Amino acid sequence: MKRWLYILFFLPFALAFKAYGQEQLHTEIKGYKVPAIIYNGDTIPHITLRLVYVYPELKFKNKRQERYYYKLVRDVKKTLPLAKEVRNAVIETYEYLETLPDEEAKQKHIKAVEKGLKKQYTPRMKKLTFSQGKLLIKLVDRECNQSSFQLVRAFMGPFKAGFYQTFAALFGASLKKEYHPDDEDKMIERVATLVENGQL
Numbered sequence: 001m002k003r004w005l006y007i008l009f010f011l012p013f014a015l016a017f018k019a020y021g022q023e024q025l026h027t028e029i030k031g032y033k034v035p036a037i038i039y040n041g042d043t044i045p046h047i048t049l050r051l052v053y054v055y056p057e058l059k060f061k062n063k064r065q066e067r068y069y070y071k072l073v074r075d076v077k078k079t080l081p082l083a084k085e086v087r088n089a090v091i092e093t094y095e096y097l098e099t100l101p102d103e104e105a106k107q108k109h110i111k112a113v114e115k116g117l118k119k120q121y122t123p124r125m126k127k128l129t130f131s132q133g134k135l136l137i138k139l140v141d142r143e144c145n146q147s148s149f150q151l152v153r154a155f156m157g158p159f160k161a162g163f164y165q166t167f168a169a170l171f172g173a174s175l176k177k178e179y180h181p182d183d184e185d186k187m188i189e190r191v192a193t194l195v196e197n198g199q200l
Contacts, residue, residue: 053193073200075132076191082124083139089117090144090151134173138188141179149175
Protein backbone atom coordinates (compact mmCIF):
# COMPACT_ATOMS: atom_id res chain seq x y z
CA MET A 1 0.00 0.00 0.00
CA LYS A 2 2.82 2.34 0.94
CA ARG A 3 4.53 1.53 -2.33
CA TRP A 4 1.45 2.55 -4.32
CA LEU A 5 1.22 5.82 -2.43
CA TYR A 6 4.82 6.64 -3.34
CA ILE A 7 4.16 5.79 -6.99
CA LEU A 8 0.99 7.90 -7.07
CA PHE A 9 2.76 10.74 -5.32
CA PHE A 10 5.92 10.82 -7.49
CA LEU A 11 4.43 9.85 -10.89
CA PRO A 12 3.05 13.34 -11.73
CA PHE A 13 6.45 14.88 -10.90
CA ALA A 14 8.30 12.36 -13.04
CA LEU A 15 5.95 13.00 -15.99
CA ALA A 16 6.32 16.76 -15.57
CA PHE A 17 10.14 16.50 -15.58
CA LYS A 18 10.05 14.26 -18.65
CA ALA A 19 7.83 16.73 -20.51
CA TYR A 20 10.07 19.62 -19.45
CA GLY A 21 13.16 17.73 -20.65
CA GLN A 22 11.57 17.04 -24.05
CA GLU A 23 10.53 20.68 -24.33
CA GLN A 24 14.12 21.74 -23.64
CA LEU A 25 15.46 19.45 -26.38
CA HIS A 26 13.30 21.18 -29.02
CA THR A 27 14.29 24.72 -28.00
CA GLU A 28 16.15 26.64 -30.73
CA ILE A 29 19.55 28.03 -29.89
CA LYS A 30 19.79 31.68 -30.87
CA GLY A 31 23.09 33.35 -31.70
CA TYR A 32 25.24 34.87 -34.43
CA LYS A 33 27.04 33.21 -37.30
CA VAL A 34 30.66 34.30 -37.29
CA PRO A 35 33.71 33.35 -39.39
CA ALA A 36 35.84 30.61 -37.89
CA ILE A 37 39.36 29.26 -38.30
CA ILE A 38 40.65 25.77 -37.65
CA TYR A 39 43.68 25.65 -35.35
CA ASN A 40 45.21 22.30 -34.34
CA GLY A 41 41.95 20.54 -35.17
CA ASP A 42 39.78 22.94 -33.14
CA THR A 43 37.27 25.29 -34.72
CA ILE A 44 37.67 28.72 -33.17
CA PRO A 45 35.40 31.71 -33.81
CA HIS A 46 37.29 34.50 -35.56
CA ILE A 47 35.87 37.94 -34.86
CA THR A 48 37.59 41.22 -35.77
CA LEU A 49 36.66 43.85 -33.23
CA ARG A 50 36.56 47.49 -34.28
CA LEU A 51 38.90 49.99 -32.71
CA VAL A 52 37.52 51.89 -29.76
CA TYR A 53 38.85 55.42 -29.32
CA VAL A 54 39.20 56.67 -25.77
CA TYR A 55 39.67 60.37 -25.13
CA PRO A 56 40.03 62.19 -21.83
CA GLU A 57 36.70 63.21 -20.38
CA LEU A 58 35.59 66.67 -21.47
CA LYS A 59 35.27 69.27 -18.77
CA PHE A 60 33.38 72.36 -19.85
CA LYS A 61 34.23 75.70 -18.27
CA ASN A 62 30.71 77.00 -18.76
CA LYS A 63 27.38 76.33 -20.48
CA ARG A 64 28.45 78.26 -23.55
CA GLN A 65 31.40 75.90 -24.12
CA GLU A 66 29.13 72.89 -23.60
CA ARG A 67 26.60 74.24 -26.14
CA TYR A 68 29.43 74.80 -28.63
CA TYR A 69 30.56 71.18 -28.27
CA TYR A 70 27.10 69.70 -28.84
CA LYS A 71 26.54 72.05 -31.80
CA LEU A 72 29.86 70.84 -33.24
CA VAL A 73 28.74 67.20 -32.83
CA ARG A 74 25.50 67.98 -34.67
CA ASP A 75 27.32 69.86 -37.44
CA VAL A 76 29.95 67.15 -37.95
CA LYS A 77 27.23 64.49 -38.18
CA LYS A 78 25.56 66.56 -40.89
CA THR A 79 28.63 67.58 -42.93
CA LEU A 80 31.01 64.60 -42.61
CA PRO A 81 28.90 62.37 -44.91
CA LEU A 82 28.94 65.17 -47.51
CA ALA A 83 32.73 65.44 -47.28
CA LYS A 84 33.04 61.68 -47.78
CA GLU A 85 30.75 61.88 -50.83
CA VAL A 86 32.97 64.64 -52.25
CA ARG A 87 36.04 62.41 -51.72
CA ASN A 88 34.33 59.52 -53.55
CA ALA A 89 33.28 61.81 -56.41
CA VAL A 90 36.85 63.14 -56.73
CA ILE A 91 38.32 59.62 -56.82
CA GLU A 92 35.75 58.37 -59.36
CA THR A 93 36.20 61.43 -61.57
CA TYR A 94 40.00 61.24 -61.45
CA GLU A 95 40.02 57.51 -62.27
CA TYR A 96 37.58 58.00 -65.15
CA LEU A 97 39.55 60.97 -66.55
CA GLU A 98 42.62 58.74 -66.73
CA THR A 99 40.79 56.47 -69.18
CA LEU A 100 39.81 59.28 -71.58
CA PRO A 101 41.95 59.68 -74.73
CA ASP A 102 42.42 63.47 -75.01
CA GLU A 103 42.00 66.84 -73.29
CA GLU A 104 38.79 67.65 -75.15
CA ALA A 105 37.07 64.48 -73.86
CA LYS A 106 38.32 65.24 -70.35
CA GLN A 107 36.95 68.80 -70.40
CA LYS A 108 33.61 67.54 -71.72
CA HIS A 109 33.41 64.99 -68.89
CA ILE A 110 34.37 67.57 -66.24
CA LYS A 111 31.58 69.89 -67.43
CA ALA A 112 29.09 67.01 -67.23
CA VAL A 113 30.30 66.13 -63.72
CA GLU A 114 30.08 69.79 -62.62
CA LYS A 115 26.51 70.03 -63.92
CA GLY A 116 25.53 66.77 -62.20
CA LEU A 117 27.13 67.79 -58.89
CA LYS A 118 25.38 71.17 -58.91
CA LYS A 119 22.04 69.50 -59.56
CA GLN A 120 22.60 66.88 -56.86
CA TYR A 121 24.20 68.99 -54.13
CA THR A 122 22.80 72.53 -54.49
CA PRO A 123 19.54 71.71 -52.63
CA ARG A 124 21.51 70.03 -49.82
CA MET A 125 24.07 72.85 -49.59
CA LYS A 126 21.31 75.43 -49.29
CA LYS A 127 20.14 73.71 -46.11
CA LEU A 128 23.53 74.15 -44.43
CA THR A 129 24.10 77.00 -42.02
CA PHE A 130 27.07 79.33 -42.52
CA SER A 131 29.11 77.57 -39.80
CA GLN A 132 28.27 74.16 -41.32
CA GLY A 133 29.50 75.40 -44.71
CA LYS A 134 32.81 76.51 -43.21
CA LEU A 135 33.11 73.19 -41.40
CA LEU A 136 32.42 71.32 -44.65
CA ILE A 137 35.34 73.13 -46.33
CA LYS A 138 37.65 71.89 -43.55
CA LEU A 139 36.26 68.34 -43.66
CA VAL A 140 36.74 68.18 -47.44
CA ASP A 141 40.41 68.99 -46.83
CA ARG A 142 40.47 66.26 -44.15
CA GLU A 143 38.99 63.65 -46.49
CA CYS A 144 40.84 64.59 -49.70
CA ASN A 145 44.17 65.89 -48.31
CA GLN A 146 43.63 68.94 -50.51
CA SER A 147 41.77 72.16 -49.91
CA SER A 148 38.54 72.81 -51.78
CA PHE A 149 40.36 75.52 -53.74
CA GLN A 150 43.02 73.05 -54.92
CA LEU A 151 40.35 70.54 -55.96
CA VAL A 152 38.37 73.12 -57.96
CA ARG A 153 41.57 74.40 -59.60
CA ALA A 154 42.71 70.86 -60.50
CA PHE A 155 39.44 69.88 -62.14
CA MET A 156 37.97 73.17 -63.40
CA GLY A 157 40.97 75.41 -63.84
CA PRO A 158 42.37 78.48 -62.10
CA PHE A 159 39.70 80.88 -63.40
CA LYS A 160 36.78 78.97 -61.85
CA ALA A 161 38.76 78.33 -58.68
CA GLY A 162 39.37 82.06 -58.35
CA PHE A 163 35.71 82.81 -59.02
CA TYR A 164 34.48 80.39 -56.34
CA GLN A 165 37.10 81.64 -53.88
CA THR A 166 35.97 85.25 -54.43
CA PHE A 167 32.34 84.21 -54.01
CA ALA A 168 33.14 82.40 -50.74
CA ALA A 169 35.16 85.41 -49.51
CA LEU A 170 32.07 87.63 -49.90
CA PHE A 171 30.48 85.56 -47.13
CA GLY A 172 33.56 85.51 -44.93
CA ALA A 173 34.65 81.99 -45.90
CA SER A 174 37.70 80.67 -47.76
CA LEU A 175 38.05 77.62 -49.99
CA LYS A 176 41.77 77.70 -49.17
CA LYS A 177 41.10 76.91 -45.50
CA GLU A 178 43.17 73.92 -44.43
CA TYR A 179 42.51 71.27 -41.81
CA HIS A 180 44.91 71.06 -38.84
CA PRO A 181 43.92 68.05 -36.69
CA ASP A 182 46.78 68.49 -34.21
CA ASP A 183 46.25 72.18 -33.64
CA GLU A 184 43.21 74.42 -34.15
CA ASP A 185 40.97 71.57 -35.38
CA LYS A 186 41.74 69.14 -32.56
CA MET A 187 38.16 69.11 -31.30
CA ILE A 188 36.74 68.62 -34.82
CA GLU A 189 39.11 65.66 -35.31
CA ARG A 190 38.01 64.13 -32.01
CA VAL A 191 34.32 64.46 -32.88
CA ALA A 192 34.80 63.26 -36.50
CA THR A 193 36.77 60.19 -35.35
CA LEU A 194 34.10 59.26 -32.79
CA VAL A 195 31.28 59.82 -35.31
CA GLU A 196 33.05 57.67 -37.94
CA ASN A 197 33.50 54.90 -35.38
CA GLY A 198 29.87 55.00 -34.23
CA GLN A 199 30.82 56.14 -30.74
CA LEU A 200 28.86 59.40 -31.00
